[in-house]
Amino acid sequence: MQFQSRRPARILSRADLWISTLDHGLKTLAGVAPMARPAPAPTSPDSELDESQRKLSASLMRVNHVGEVCAQALYRAQALSTRDEELREHLEHAAQEEIDHLAWCADRLRDLNDRPSLLNPLWYGGAFAIGTVAGLIGDKVSLGFVIETERQVEAHLASHLERLPEGDRSSRAIVAQMKDEEARHAAEARARGGVELPAPVRGLMRMAAKVMTRTAHHL
Numbered sequence: 001m002q003f004q005s006r007r008p009a010r011i012l013s014r015a016d017l018w019i020s021t022l023d024h025g026l027k028t029l030a031g032v033a034p035m036a037r038p039a040p041a042p043t044s045p046d047s048e049l050d051e052s053q054r055k056l057s058a059s060l061m062r063v064n065h066v067g068e069v070c071a072q073a074l075y076r077a078q079a080l081s082t083r084d085e086e087l088r089e090h091l092e093h094a095a096q097e098e099i100d101h102l103a104w105c106a107d108r109l110r111d112l113n114d115r116p117s118l119l120n121p122l123w124y125g126g127a128f129a130i131g132t133v134a135g136l137i138g139d140k141v142s143l144g145f146v147i148e149t150e151r152q153v154e155a156h157l158a159s160h161l162e163r164l165p166e167g168d169r170s171s172r173a174i175v176a177q178m179k180d181e182e183a184r185h186a187a188e189a190r191a192r193g194g195v196e197l198p199a200p201v202r203g204l205m206r207m208a209a210k211v212m213t214r215t216a217h218h219l
Contacts, residue, residue, distance in 0.1 A: 021076045024095075028072045028102065029120055035103035036096060040173040047167025057168045058114035059217045060160045064175065065105035066117045066216040067153055071098040073127035074149060078142045081135025090192070094146075094185050101181070104174045111170065117216045126208075143194030148202055150186035152209055154179055 027033040049057065075095035079088045109116060117123065134145040157179040164172050197205075 021080050024072065024076055028069060028099075029124060031106055031116065033072075033099045033102055035100045037100050039104040039107060039170075040177040042169035042173040044169060046169050047165075049165060049167055053165040053168065054112055054114075057164055057171050058109060058112040060164060061105050061108050061112065061171055061174075062114065062117055063213050063216045064157070064160065064178070065102065065109060066120065066123050066212060067156065068098055068102035068105055069117075069120050070123050070127035070212070071095070071149070071153070072102065073124045074131040074145070077128045077131025078135045078146070081132055082139055082142065084139055087139055087192070090188070094188070097181055097185070101174075101178050104178075108171055108174055118219050119215065123212060123216075140193050140195045141197075143189040143192055144197045146189035147186045147194045148197050148205055150182045150189070152206060154182045154186070156209070156213065157182065 024033070072095060075091050075098060079091040079095065082088050082091070106116060130145065131142075134142040157175050160175050161172060161179070164175065
């Protein structure tokens, strides 16, 4: 019996990482990023929504979709910036889970006969810039941005669960699953040594998130 030696995992060059990051970014903005898991199924069928309920659900899911666009940009920029291969793999794995969230929200928007934000390229670019700066400062600060971002996203999702129409069980199932996974991502970043960001930075992040969510609610 012949045994084949196992080849060591190939470490990507900086050019490879940039090409992969660009590819992921284009797929994110084009809405063709593939999901690895099906969307969470509701425990019972949706009730028929009237037009005002449909518009509310669509607006909230559009905001959630923008959040996932930003998550892709943040994680990909941080993975590109770090020199720690293990941390890069962790960030890319988290980004893959966020791709599922992105696809779930996009599919739900189509079901609600609505569209994603028209400003997604702007949101992606801004989040990528933040992720790059955080990554260049250092891994602990970079992970601190993950903690604070996921903390704020979890709070937004909790408020959406309160606002979504009771009959929109499909959207509610998606948001509940996302909320649980965002909390886990924050806990994992904390366990890996993420530091608490200064209060002024957290405040600026909340202000930016407020502008983004209010704008995405309509655009």
